[in-house]
Amino acid sequence: MKLPLFPPVSGRFVRVWQRNLTVYKKSWKVSFIPPLLEPLLYIAAFGLGLSGLIGDVSYQGKAISYVDFVVPALLATTIMYNGFFETSYNSFVRMYYQKTFDAMMATPLTMPEIITGEIVWAATKSVLSAALMLPVLSAFGLLSYPASLLTLPLSILGGLAFGATGMFFTSIVRGIETFNLPVFLFITPMFLFSGTFFPLDQLPAWAQGVALFLPLTHLVLLARAATLGLWSAILPFSLLYLAVYTLVFFPLALTKMEKRLIK
């Protein structure tokens, strides 16, 4: 990567990614359960429970069922959670308690490579969870193909964006409990107010404006376009927003982590 803001990172970061994959493979049976079962729970709750109360939702001038509306948001939030929680709590445990990064520094790896490996691994978990959810959702006929396959490349971008976000917070938190703050003030509000469970136009104008700055809003817009096969003019801007967001937070996470750990 030779982007201006990035510190130099060689392809060696893959070694860090491989380490996490090795650990993941040891417990894959457990790791696979949430992305396979969670959609079933949501479909039961929204499809059987809420749908009856709510009926159809008007989305971009079309009436769509509430389940169709919620499913792509569910994909997007899963992508966010997998990326964010990997580089926040999990990376923090590796960094602080397990001294994994210290050990890696005794090898040819550099700190930016270690952190890049962690963020790319977080994105990989986002992709894995999306890939596991797709067949389950398809089995219920909730996805339109082939457009829905676009959620996979989208999960790479979303995973990098939220992986970088999580790592940014890891670089500044004092202790592991401190993550409650960004989760409570940033992640949970996004989960609720990014056009996930109700269309953005239900919000007052000022809140809609705020929501447009939330990365999850754009991930949801893009995911919904993919699963419904609905094109709209805002999508290129959403894509651009997520890309710029990632290009800001990724190098920021690298430099802040270097500051935190290299003394």
Add this chain to the structure above:
Amino acid sequence: MDAVIAAKNLNKMFGNLTAVADVSFSVAAGECFGLLGPNGAGKTTTIRMLYGFSPLTSGTLELFGKSIAENLCDIKFRIGICQQDNSLDPDLTVLENLMVFSRYFDLPRQTAADRALKLLAFFGLEHRAAAKTSELSGGMQRRLVVARSLINQPDLLILDEPTTGLDPQSRQQVWTRLEELKRSGLTILLTTHYMDEAARLCDRLVIMDHGKVLVEGKPADLVRRHVGREVLEITRPDQSVRDFLAQRGHEFEDLGHRLLVYDQSCNGLFADLAEQFRDADCLLRMGTLEDVFLRLTGRALRE
């Protein structure tokens, strides 16, 4: 021949605190070099500068004749580092710890597997290959960390307190292994605050305190220079013994309940004391590196 390590005027500041002050030393190929000093002397900080973890505040540092500023990656392929804190991967088994580490050095899988098994056998861990690291005793964990630092077959092995916290059996085993490695020609840099360890393993050493090098030399030379060949310990001395020593012009250290007389030969004195003060409790023994260390760094507690 180039030195394996050439450190000149290393300085490291943490804010206002000077952790390492003007430290210079060089280590020749095949040598075992010791960094000794009480806690907080700056040993770990010096080591962290050696492998590029901590940037130097000032000074120059060359490993294998190359400046670490420009060649860090190449250099790190050639060194093995056993850090002070055990940083074993608790998510992996003993064998996996070595295998995953070998990937950081781009070792082919088969080579890594061969080496890993040999290293486990070398450190008496082969029967625990499938264990979780948390199931190992402290001594076994430490041995595994040392084994891990050898997976890339380094030309320079850096050990930060390799035997702190080990039981005597584990320590002896680690020492025997390190001696074997030394015989095979490996260059070793070692920090320790066990003087018997340093005396046994190190060809040369420096004693540091408060970030500064106090003395440098071969263990035996340092003992001769700073303590003398023999030390006479007098337990529960009374005033008459003190007067006697002062009158005869002997240099001694007064610890209250104990006197230490340092001299090239205390033999005659020992006989005289035994004769004149029959109830004085005297012990004549060889001077050790521990005497040197305590004389130079003082007896005040650290931390």
